[in-house]
Amino acid sequence: MIGGAPVFEAIANRFYDLMEQDPAYAALRAMHAEDLAPMRQSLPRFLAGWAGGPRDWFEANPGKCMMSLHRDFPIDRTTADQWAEAMTRAIADIAPKPANVAQAMIDVLTRMARNMAR
Ligand code: HEM
Known part of the structure; x- marks a missing residue:
């Protein structure tokens, strides 16, 4: 419904580009390994399955x-909050259709990220 693997790959790549390039996400970036290539592979595959795909x-x-x-x-x-904001921006930038499903993804992923905080 949201566009399949290419859309999740585009969202994940935009998300890690923002994490690497925008100093607003420096603390989040610092938690990750230097090489984000494995994450660029892993996150879209997780999201696809989580969203009901392969x-x-x-x-x-x-x-x-x-x-x-x-x-x-x-x-x-x-x-x-940095994770949730970068993901919100990534989904908004890729702008998958339908827009209400994209917004629902933003809402649920934001809640999931906030629930990981201690
Ligand atoms: C709450 C903020 C979050 C932080 C700070 C965070 C941080 C991290 C870190 C440090 C890693 C290990 C990566 C590495 O070693 O380079 C990781 C792995 C991962 N995270 Fe997050 N994460 C967050 C939220 C989320 C959420 C909400 C999701 C999914 C919706 C997610 C999906 C993943 C995936 C798929 C992996 C790789 C797991 C694997 O395949 O082994 N993360 N995360």
Whole structure:
């Protein structure tokens, strides 16, 4: 409905471009490994399965839950907000259709990121 793998790849690449280029996300960037290439592969595959598409990320990571996978990272309100803001901008920039589904993705991902903060 939202456009398949190319749309999730475009969103993830825009998200990591923003993380790398905009100093507003410096704290978030610093938490990640220097090489973001594995994340550019992993995030769109997760999002595709999460959104109801092909589940290859879930099949490659049996039993892994995104919330518990992040439990050991020192995520606070600041870095959770940086994640949510960069993702909101990435989805807005790619502007997938239908717009109400894109907005629903922004809302749910924002809530998920905020719930990872301690
Ligand atoms: C709350 C703010 C968040 C922070 C600070 C954060 C941070 C991180 C960090 C540090 C890693 C490890 C990456 C590395 O070693 O380079 C990671 C992995 C990952 N994160 Fe997040 N994350 C956040 C929220 C989210 C959310 C909401 C999602 C999904 C909707 C997500 C999806 C992923 C994925 C798919 C991976 C890679 C997992 C794998 O395939 O092994 N993250 N995250």
